[in-house]
Amino acid sequence: MTKTQGYATLGAKKPLEPFTFERRELLQDDVSIDILYCGVCHSDVHQVRDEWAQSVYPMVPGHEIVGRVTAVGKDVKKFKVGDLAGVGCMVDSCRECGSCDKDLEQYCAGTVFTYNAPEKHTGKMTYGGYSKHIIVNKHFVLHISEKMASPEKLAAVAPLLCAGITTYSPMRHWQVSKGHKVGVVGLGGLGHMAVKWSHAFGAKTVLFTTSPNKTGDALRMGADEVVISKKANEMQLHAGSFDFIINTVAASHDLNPFLQLLKRDGTMCMIGVPDHPHPPVDTASLIFQRRSLAGSLIGGIKETQEMLDFAAKHDIVCDVEMIAMNEINQAFDRVVRSDVKYRFVIDMATLA
Amino acid sequence: MTKTQGYATLGAKKPLEPFTFERRELLQDDVSIDILYCGVCHSDVHQVRDEWAQSVYPMVPGHEIVGRVTAVGKDVKKFKVGDLAGVGCMVDSCRECGSCDKDLEQYCAGTVFTYNAPEKHTGKMTYGGYSKHIIVNKHFVLHISEKMASPEKLAAVAPLLCAGITTYSPMRHWQVSKGHKVGVVGLGGLGHMAVKWSHAFGAKTVLFTTSPNKTGDALRMGADEVVISKKANEMQLHAGSFDFIINTVAASHDLNPFLQLLKRDGTMCMIGVPDHPHPPVDTASLIFQRRSLAGSLIGGIKETQEMLDFAAKHDIVCDVEMIAMNEINQAFDRVVRSDVKYRFVIDMATLA
Numbered sequence: 001m002t003k004t005q006g007y008a009t010l011g012a013k014k015p016l017e018p019f020t021f022e023r024r025e026l027l028q029d030d031v032s033i034d035i036l037y038c039g040v041c042h043s044d045v046h047q048v049r050d051e052w053a054q055s056v057y058p059m060v061p062g063h064e065i066v067g068r069v070t071a072v073g074k075d076v077k078k079f080k081v082g083d084l085a086g087v088g089c090m091v092d093s094c095r096e097c098g099s100c101d102k103d104l105e106q107y108c109a110g111t112v113f114t115y116n117a118p119e120k121h122t123g124k125m126t127y128g129g130y131s132k133h134i135i136v137n138k139h140f141v142l143h144i145s146e147k148m149a150s151p152e153k154l155a156a157v158a159p160l161l162c163a164g165i166t167t168y169s170p171m172r173h174w175q176v177s178k179g180h181k182v183g184v185v186g187l188g189g190l191g192h193m194a195v196k197w198s199h200a201f202g203a204k205t206v207l208f209t210t211s212p213n214k215t216g217d218a219l220r221m222g223a224d225e226v227v228i229s230k231k232a233n234e235m236q237l238h239a240g241s242f243d244f245i246i247n248t249v250a251a252s253h254d255l256n257p258f259l260q261l262l263k264r265d266g267t268m269c270m271i272g273v274p275d276h277p278h279p280p281v282d283t284a285s286l287i288f289q290r291r292s293l294a295g296s297l298i299g300g301i302k303e304t305q306e307m308l309d310f311a312a313k314h315d316i317v318c319d320v321e322m323i324a325m326n327e328i329n330q331a332f333d334r335v336v337r338s339d340v341k342y343r344f345v346i347d348m349a350t351l352a
Numbered sequence: 353m354t355k356t357q358g359y360a361t362l363g364a365k366k367p368l369e370p371f372t373f374e375r376r377e378l379l380q381d382d383v384s385i386d387i388l389y390c391g392v393c394h395s396d397v398h399q400v401r402d403e404w405a406q407s408v409y410p411m412v413p414g415h416e417i418v419g420r421v422t423a424v425g426k427d428v429k430k431f432k433v434g435d436l437a438g439v440g441c442m443v444d445s446c447r448e449c450g451s452c453d454k455d456l457e458q459y460c461a462g463t464v465f466t467y468n469a470p471e472k473h474t475g476k477m478t479y480g481g482y483s484k485h486i487i488v489n490k491h492f493v494l495h496i497s498e499k500m501a502s503p504e505k506l507a508a509v510a511p512l513l514c515a516g517i518t519t520y521s522p523m524r525h526w527q528v529s530k531g532h533k534v535g536v537v538g539l540g541g542l543g544h545m546a547v548k549w550s551h552a553f554g555a556k557t558v559l560f561t562t563s564p565n566k567t568g569d570a571l572r573m574g575a576d577e578v579v580i581s582k583k584a585n586e587m588q589l590h591a592g593s594f595d596f597i598i599n600t601v602a603a604s605h606d607l608n609p610f611l612q613l614l615k616r617d618g619t620m621c622m623i624g625v626p627d628h629p630h631p632p633v634d635t636a637s638l639i640f641q642r643r644s645l646a647g648s649l650i651g652g653i654k655e656t657q658e659m660l661d662f663a664a665k666h667d668i669v670c671d672v673e674m675i676a677m678n679e680i681n682q683a684f685d686r687v688v689r690s691d692v693k694y695r696f697v698i699d700m701a702t703l704a
Contacts, residue, residue: 098616099616104616107616107640107641107642173642264450264451264456264459267644270635270638270639271639273635273636273639274635274636277632277633277634277635278632278633278635279632280629280630280631280632280633281629281630281632281633281645282629283622283625283626283629283630283645283647284625284626284647285647286622286645286646286647287622287623287625287647287648287649288459288647288649289459289647289649290459290525290646290647290648290649291646291647292619292644292645292646293633293635293638293644293645293646294638294642294643294644294645295635295636295637295638295639295640295641295642295643296639296642297639297640297641297642
């Protein structure tokens with residue numbers, strides 16, 4: 001067992017605070033990583049505060065992890081000491097089911113999430129990336145290009161491991177490409193990446209936001225147009241014109257004005273899990289143009305690697321605000337207020 | 353102009369009653385048909401009673417029409433006098449848009465429905481199949497095999513023109529085939545045809561119903577299993593196991609217990625338009641297995657012909673109860689009570 005430091009919360013109403021704990025021994029297929037940066041996902045806030053009613057304490061959150069390999073198990077060939085490496089939302093799965101067979105481990109019933117999940121080898125709960133060090137099975141460790149090795153780049157790569165793949169995967173699945181018109185609902189941690197991917201894939205990209213002051217950022221990130229979704233007349237101009245809409249807004253909101261914007265056979269894909277349900281869906285608007293309302297969860301490991309490679313090739317990273325580890329509680333409050341451009345990343349060197 | 357007889361309603365609260373009206377002159381691309389049988393669709397009731405708030409009176413309903421050709425316009429080659437012919441929900445469309453180009457006229461913004469829609473040539477409203485005679489552009493007239501010429505068969509073919517194609521089209525679009533597990537929600541006019549198609553396409557077919565007394569019929573029609581959808585424990589046995597579910601129930605109901613039964617990447621397709629919305633959809637259940645909630649509207653003309661040909665080849669027809677024209681008002685009341693096995697068809701010879 002290896003002792004390490006992190007930040008944990010001891011209960012739903014408690015702040016995150018310094019925490020010392022042990023990682024498992026390095027197994028033959030494991031990779032040991034010194035964590036350099038870890039992104040702050042809105043789901044970290046939900047889980048730390050037990051808003052999904054499944055939290056176990058103490059909890060060390062964090063699933064947007066980048067760092068350098070410090071040791072590898074004897075059966076690990078694809079990583080060596082000194083390599084840049086990333087870890088996302090998952091650290092294990094059953095490896096045998098239909099979803100695992102298709103490199104869709106995120107849909108496996110036996111997925112072990114990076115924190116707040118029962119660990120297979122020790123039976124204890126997994127602890128995440130708000131820490132100095134992590135040990136993960138090689139299958140769930142990602143390569144990160146040395147092109148991304150500068151501190152600024154590397155910090156901005158971290159949120160690709162969740163916000164990046166969560167937006168990349170549905171766009172690939174629904175085959176977003178040149179000639180398509182794609183909508184992105186919401187410009188937050190997820191939405192800003194969706195805009196970047198959509199633009200990189202060659203689609204005409206329209207950002208929907210309720211905040212006019214996000215227009216400049218959206219255009220800079222690659223949006224061709226910004227629509228203020230509260231304005232029915234602006235929305236109406238786009239009726240029946242979208243091939244695909246990715247809806248990144250988890251807060252409960254009326255989906256119907258967006259469904260109306262889809263073409264025949266268009267799909268709106270939800271990626272944010274709401275605390276309470278969205279209002280009723282007008283199924284007639286699905287029926288009358290054979291539209292679909294779908295959902296998508298993160299992405300598989302193979303596709304996450306593809307995404308990281310694509311990002312390195314096209315020099316795509318997240319827009320981040322760097323914080324010190326001891327600023328995490330204020331950062332959580334700002335995440336809740338959507339007061340972040342567009343993802344906080346913890347500089348783990350600040351964790352003494 | 354040709355004078356003909358039918359049954360019309362003169363207002364939302366009025367019964368259907370005998371009505372004399374004129375059909376347009378035979379145009380060069382038109383087919384004139386003596387109507388032998390016309391099915392009674394639940395949407396006839398909705399429209400006669402103005403439940404969709406878009407009814408124009410007098411209204412002659414009916415869009416499940418079979419009969420024999422009595423005359424053809426000079427540019428009509430594909431039909432000749434004496435042919436069996438069918439007309440479904442549409443009698444015209446723009447013929448130029450992207451949907452029309454893809455033989456999906458039902459999604460054209462310029463679709464002219466068979467009744468209660470502005471007719472292109474005269475500007476008057478279209479009158480449907482509760483009548484002796486109809487004139488329709490050849491593109492919207494279907495061939496019916498002489499194999500189906502017996503009175504019993506022909507009457508049972510009529511509802512294929514709406515109930516048949518409305519269920520056939522989404523099953524083809526989502527590629528239902530051998531090896532699939534398919535759910536059908538509801539055993540009414542639509543649902544009983546969905547069971548027959550699913551069985552004919554080789555899928556393992558499960559009917560969901562709230563009426564245990566429909567079990568025998570469902571098994572006879574080709575269902576492999578019947579699940580009483582009110583019983584949560586029966587439903588739970590099928591969690592995550594369906595490739596495709598076709599939901600034929602228009603009445604507002606909770607969709608979430610059915611969404612939970614879909615496999616990863618499974619789709620539930622809605623085909624019934626509810627009077628008021630279904631309760632909120634749990635988008636998390638879409639997200640966590642990349643499921644889709646979709647809709648589908650009738651089917652295009654080309655596919656309707658394919659469906660009729662498939663039905664003739666495999667000897668598939670609807671289960672019908674024949675009524676006389678003057679029994680239509682009682683039949684409407686029974687449709688509302690779902691007291692029909694499984695579609696009323698009007699014998700037009702009973703219209704003096």
